[in-house]
Amino acid sequence: MTVDLDKYVKPGRDYYIALGLEGSANKLGVGIIRQPVGQLSQTNRAEVLSNVRDTYVTPPGEGFLPRDTARHHRNWVVRIIKRALSEAKVTGADLDCICFTQGPGMGAPLQSVVVAARTLAQLWELPLVGVNHCVGHIEMGREITGADNPVVLYVSGGNTQVIAYSKQRYRIFGETLDIAIGNCLDRFARTLKIPNEPAPGYNIEQMAKKGKHLVNLPYTVKGMDLSMSGILAHVDGLAKDMFGKQGKKLVDEETGELITAEDLCFSLQEILYSMLVEITERALAHVNSNQVLIVGGVGSNERLQEMMKLMIQDRKNGQIYATDERFCIDNGIMIAHAGLLSYRTGQTNDLWNTVCTQRFRTDEVFVKWRDD
Amino acid sequence: MSQKAGSAKLSSTLSLSVPFENEKQATIACKSLSPDPILKADELVVTYKTEGSSLVLKFEGISDRVIRVAISNFIDNLKTVVECMDEFDGKKDFLFEQY
Amino acid sequence: MTDYLVGQVQKHLPHIPVEVVSQGAEALVFKTSVHPYLPNSISPYLDNHDEYIIKFRPPKPYRHPKIDASITKNRTVGEVKFMSKLARIGIRAPSLISADFNNGIIWMECLGQTLPNGEVSSFKNWLWYLERNEIPDKCVSDEVRVVCIKVGALIGRLHLNNMVHGDLTSSNILLENFEPALIDFGLSSYSGLAEDKAVDLYVMERAILSTHSVFSDKYNAWLLEGYEQIHETEFGKQGKKKHLETIRKLEDVRLRGRKRSMLG
Numbered sequence: 001m002t003v004d005l006d007k008y009v010k011p012g013r014d015y016y017i018a019l020g021l022e023g024s025a026n027k028l029g030v031g032i033i034r035q036p037v038g039q040l041s042q043t044n045r046a047e048v049l050s051n052v053r054d055t056y057v058t059p060p061g062e063g064f065l066p067r068d069t070a071r072h073h074r075n076w077v078v079r080i081i082k083r084a085l086s087e088a089k090v091t092g093a094d095l096d097c098i099c100f101t102q103g104p105g106m107g108a109p110l111q112s113v114v115v116a117a118r119t120l121a122q123l124w125e126l127p128l129v130g131v132n133h134c135v136g137h138i139e140m141g142r143e144i145t146g147a148d149n150p151v152v153l154y155v156s157g158g159n160t161q162v163i164a165y166s167k168q169r170y171r172i173f174g175e176t177l178d179i180a181i182g183n184c185l186d187r188f189a190r191t192l193k194i195p196n197e198p199a200p201g202y203n204i205e206q207m208a209k210k211g212k213h214l215v216n217l218p219y220t221v222k223g224m225d226l227s228m229s230g231i232l233a234h235v236d237g238l239a240k241d242m243f244g245k246q247g248k249k250l251v252d253e254e255t256g257e258l259i260t261a262e263d264l265c266f267s268l269q270e271i272l273y274s275m276l277v278e279i280t281e282r283a284l285a286h287v288n289s290n291q292v293l294i295v296g297g298v299g300s301n302e303r304l305q306e307m308m309k310l311m312i313q314d315r316k317n318g319q320i321y322a323t324d325e326r327f328c329i330d331n332g333i334m335i336a337h338a339g340l341l342s343y344r345t346g347q348t349n350d351l352w353n354t355v356c357t358q359r360f361r362t363d364e365v366f367v368k369w370r371d372d
Numbered sequence: 373m374s375q376k377a378g379s380a381k382l383s384s385t386l387s388l389s390v391p392f393e394n395e396k397q398a399t400i401a402c403k404s405l406s407p408d409p410i411l412k413a414d415e416l417v418v419t420y421k422t423e424g425s426s427l428v429l430k431f432e433g434i435s436d437r438v439i440r441v442a443i444s445n446f447i448d449n450l451k452t453v454v455e456c457m458d459e460f461d462g463k464k465d466f467l468f469e470q471y
Numbered sequence: 472m473t474d475y476l477v478g479q480v481q482k483h484l485p486h487i488p489v490e491v492v493s494q495g496a497e498a499l500v501f502k503t504s505v506h507p508y509l510p511n512s513i514s515p516y517l518d519n520h521d522e523y524i525i526k527f528r529p530p531k532p533y534r535h536p537k538i539d540a541s542i543t544k545n546r547t548v549g550e551v552k553f554m555s556k557l558a559r560i561g562i563r564a565p566s567l568i569s570a571d572f573n574n575g576i577i578w579m580e581c582l583g584q585t586l587p588n589g590e591v592s593s594f595k596n597w598l599w600y601l602e603r604n605e606i607p608d609k610c611v612s613d614e615v616r617v618v619c620i621k622v623g624a625l626i627g628r629l630h631l632n633n634m635v636h637g638d639l640t641s642s643n644i645l646l647e648n649f650e651p652a653l654i655d656f657g658l659s660s661y662s663g664l665a666e667d668k669a670v671d672l673y674v675m676e677r678a679i680l681s682t683h684s685v686f687s688d689k690y691n692a693w694l695l696e697g698y699e700q701i702h703e704t705e706f707g708k709q710g711k712k713k714h715l716e717t718i719r720k721l722e723d724v725r726l727r728g729r730k731r732s733m734l735g
Binding site: 070071074077078081082085086087089090091092093111112114115116118119120122123124125351352354355356 | 400401403404405407408409448449451452453455456457459460461463464465466467468469470
């Protein structure tokens with residue numbers, strides 16, 4: 001690689017420090033990262049100085065609405081920034097830049113956080129760097145796991161994409177044609193009135209572990225794309241039949257045993273994750289790669305990781321990389337990390353260019369810090 | 373809220389003046405709050421400027437309701453700006469203690 | 472690992488010499504010199520009597536056994552039926568030789584050549600080869616344009632027969648003397664709906680964009696040019712109407728893609 005990443009280092013220093021703010025959905029995160037000069041590698045790694053998060057949790061059966069989520073972020077953002085600074089033991093003067101999520105995400109929460117970013121940047125006379133949320137996940141995943149050029153499965157509440165790098169862009173090879181995986185799981189959790197604490201997907205996962213019987217659900221893969229709304233409608237229908245007024249009983253064809261809510265969670269996970277693993281494998285075959293990196297909140301699901309591992313074992317020299325919930329689930333550190341890489345290549349945003357956007361595709365970002 | 377004749381369409385207007393501690397803070401607030409576009413530009417126009425140590429806004433909308441919503445949003449964001457100033461202004465070299 | 476998968480196919484096909492050609496996402500592709508039932512491996516219908524392709528869908532250990540069995544069987548049966556229909560209506564694709572549905576095995580004609588860099592002459596490998604080895608002008612030469620138009624026409628003929636490929640990528644098109652042939656019909660289906668055809672085109676458009684990004688605009692335009700031409704030349708006024716319907720839907724599908732909310 002030949003990209004010069006050190007044109008903007010502060011005189012007399014051999015490292016950079018950035019603060020990152022994330023608030024594109026129901027997590028508010030602030031992180032502070034330190035990157036040494038030179039290319040990042042396994043022997044020259046970035047250091048997480050702090051990574052603080054506060055999640056807006058709604059009652060069972062309810063999703064998080066933009067307005068309420070924005071209010072949560074506004075209420076907490078200053079406190080979380082202070083906590084991140086104190087944990088990292090750095091001052092404003094130590095920072096090179098302030099990074100913020102510019103999209104994609106929910107408009108009101110994004111906007112509530114960027115206002116704090118703009119104010120802080122002006123008070124401390126620091127440059128601002130807008131970061132694509134998805135690119136944040138990818139760069140943090142690469143840094144933590146050491147995967148140099150993987151096919152990335154990005155699975156979260158709002159995104160389901162299979163991504164691979166080529167010619168300074170993260171290109172989308174496959175994605176959902178309708179709803180995102182996390183959204184699908186969240187909505188089913190709402191149907192079952194499962195608690196949203198700590199996360200609806202986590203609770204579905206725990207219930208699925210107790211499920212035994214596989215219920216027939218549609219399987220909808222289209223090339224490297226997939227569709228999930230039909231599956232959700234189907235399983236929602238089953239749940240409403242079983243737990244609604246009708247109280248309809250469903251039995252397993254083989255054993256004659258009653259189908260439970262746990263069985264529905266189990267079946268939903270099995271079918272959705274099979275589809276995700278399949279489109280990932282399709283992308284691997286298509287770009288002749290053998291590394292997979294899973295990022296995004298749903299990436300912390302153990303069953304998904306296990307299935308991906310089984311898939312990759314059957315591929316020559318296959319390797320799988322995943323991060324734990326500190327980095328999988330939306331956080332500020334990934335925004336700081338990706339933003340700092342961008343800053344090091346001279347990409348900053350002036351104030352008028354810091355407007356957030358709900359739709360910001362992964363492949364719109366010019367990945368100036370890579371040229372492999 | 374004063375109704376003004378003139379532009380028949382944006383007939384409702386309101387001016388708001390927010391005092392800050394100094395001119396610098398008023399300028400920062402103006403630059404933090406003004407970049408975000410108004411979604412329905414044909415229904416509402418908001419202009420920002422500073423006068424000394426005050427931030428002065430002018431809302432022009434098609435109805436009082438539109439202006440009420442805009443002001444409510446503005447005040448929400450203003451709270452973030454003011455809180456940031458209270459906590460961080462002049463503290464660039466300050467090491468925050470365990471919170 | 473892959474050796475263990477080779478072992479699996481050999482269990483189902485004892486005494487048949489096989490050589491791995493590629494590991495796709497859902498299937499392993501082997502070459503063999505043996506025809507399953509003709510003596511001396513001479514088949515009157517095929518040009519290539521020296522080599523045959525064996526496509527094997529191994530059990531996927533990550534899938535629930537019930538899901539796995541049903542997918543393997545459905546796709547193998549579906550692919551075989553699709554291929555036989557393609558042969559009947561004369562759309563270029565490998566000829567079917569034999570199949571074992573429960574074990575996910577299809578024996579078929581060997582199409583395609585070897586590129587100078589040793590890769591199989593898929594549309595993808597050819598474009599990549601041009602991009603990596605030649606001057607950039609070659610990538611958008613008349614030769615490439617003609618091939619793109621032919622590929623577009625082939626897809627057009629498929630759709631005019633109310634058949635949808637389901638996984639149109641540049642990997643799933645083989646070139647033989649610059650004549651394209653379709654392969655890989657595991658996700659194929661039958662539909663006359665403009666919506667389904669539009670999604671088929673959208674999947675292809677996106678695959679070209681991500682795989683051949685530098686010249687994707689040109690490639691996609693040429694593909695659609697060939698797609699349009701075949702509608703008019705072979706089906707006249709009615710073809711023109713169908714084409715318009717599908718392209719309108721394609722615009723909808725594209726818009727849906729861009730407008731899809733991407734929260735969180």
